[in-house]
Amino acid sequence: MGRRRFRGLTALVLAVVAAVSACGPAQPGTRTLQVIVSVNGSYPTQQKQWFAYIAEKFKQRTGADLAFDTFSSTSDVLTRMQTSVISNQGPDVFEIGTTFTPTAFSTGAFTTLTDQDWAKVGGKQRFRPATLGLSGPAGREIAVPETSLPYVLVYNKELFARAGIDHPADSWDGLLTQAKQLTKGGVYGLDVAYGDTGDTWKLVRNMTLQLGNPLVQGKNVTLDDPRTVAAYRMLYSFRGTGVVDPATVGWNNSQALAAFAAGKAAMMLGTSGLSQNTLDNSAVAGKYAYATMPTIPPGHATLPSGGVPATSILSGNNLVVADYSINQDLAFDYIDLVTSEAEQEHLFDVFGVLPANAAATAKVTAGRADLGPILASGQGSVGTPFNGAWADVQLQLSNVTVQLIPQLARGRVTDAQITDQLQAAQKIAADAVARAR
């Protein structure tokens, strides 16, 4: 090898090494805070603009840079979290879903919030009490609430008026009756995303709570309880009675929303305030309204003794700080910024998400009667158990519907079939809860 060639090769190797080094994690002193957030499929352009906007605000405030990364699913963020936890490097701040917070807590990889930490982000009093429900066990919280996305029902006011119905029923049986009345002329009374594994378990969880079955309480797991069977029976009865489009067995939430937006269904279960953008630009613009989902359980006309009038799971996003982060103060600065009244209002304006900040919530909902049901659903939300095994329990609840889709497609799911699935789910969930620490 000639000297010239050798030099060229050496330069190339050094350049590659330098480039690879530059791709590594931020080094101490560079003052760059790395934040990973969920990708916003409903508002992708706005999200990119918001990244630039908040980075600029953060720079003005701290002199430091913000570097955003996104994830598309819980599995995605878990993979990132797993890598970061093991290697002690990665994002400083994670934006995670409320139901995922117990799993994050169970890894022990996130900063436990002290009183001083809470003070840095404006104190607990900054937030609506309902949004603090999945921050962590009292005194050992890890998560600061960022946004609230309670689940609601959306209905077509025009179709309701035509059928002579004022408002969606507050009981599940009543809702089914209304759906039957509304199913005519090629329009279905109801819209349920049976094919969305993230949707069905939330509806079942609402119903079981209303029936007085919390599913998991301490180490006690009651997935195979008859009240859980009743909840699934109700959920599947919509298909059995023909009030939903048969194709819903394969739909995810977006497809169900698209059908409602096209005026093909009079109601849709399990949507959130995020749907406003789609609906305001659809055939039902100006014709739709939100309502809380029924709080009176299947088979009842009033809330039974021991029942909880749950409107939704406690849903939204939390912010957690990785305990390996060398930018702890910057991380809390960032959280303080995005949960401030002004920025929470801005988040609402851009994405339509309900603020976790109490003052911002009061401001954005003042004079907005249309948001009343969303706020009410947020207040009536009940958090999933703060248990490291919840993800497995949730998976089992979703799996029941996945395995029963063929029967659901045929229009009939028997109690025996539901019970079979629930017994299998009970065993796995109970094992997971028994392992929980």
Next chain:
Amino acid sequence: MTSMERRDRPLWMLIPGAILLAVVILAPLALVSYMSLTDLDQYTLRHWTLAPFIGLGNYVEALLQAPLLSSIWISVSTAALVCVISLPIGVTAALAMQNRFPARGLVRSLFLIPYVLPAFAVGAMWRTILKPDAIVNGVLGQLGLPAPLWLNGPASYWVLVAVEAWSAWPFVYLLTLAALQSITKDVHEAAAIDGALGWAKLTRVILPQIAGSVALSMVISFLHSVNNFSVPYVLFSLPAPASVQVLPLLTYAQSFQSFRFGLSAATAVASLIIVAIPLLVYLRALRLDVGERR
């Protein structure tokens, strides 16, 4: 080669390759084997090297409680069917492409499309086509035929086989075509002189010549199918219907949905052993592992 020549071989030149093998294959294999003997989960992940050692506990659980055996059966049977379907299609396509005809280059390129498409795109495309209210059921409905559920229930297994075969056959075609092109003109001439034409030439001259390449394509297709994660994941998502819960989906769910990393490692190791044993026997029988033909 004499024993003296053997001694003089510069074996030290294999050191870089050995290091690479150790870093890329042996180290991860050792790590996953160790993980499979520990109770590594979300609670112990933070200090994973200190996860409790539980011996063969994960293996016992994987075999007795988790649906490992069912997943192995689904994976192996799916892969075998994919091979069985891909073989005649790939070989026939290669034979058809052997002789010159107008636009042969274009057709050859088109044949490769299913193979070069990313697995994720293949899964997404077929999922879109096979959804309950999508094009396939639309056409069936217009023809007055029943519109079954493709992505769940009994049909889902066959959908997995069909989609994987759809993307696998071009690989068989490619290797077969390469083997066909390596047959020298002399062989064809000798066959002609001996009066071997048509079917006789194909079965007695051509196929024996390409058998090694075809067998190799089968082995690689089988392994690729057993390890295929993207296609079943995108087609069916998770949790998957029980009839299509192949090994990669089971391992992924145990790791990233149940956070049982130790159990998942045991599943991976057990399945590796179960799949590798018959495979090694097969490779040995064909002497593909030593690169020589009998």
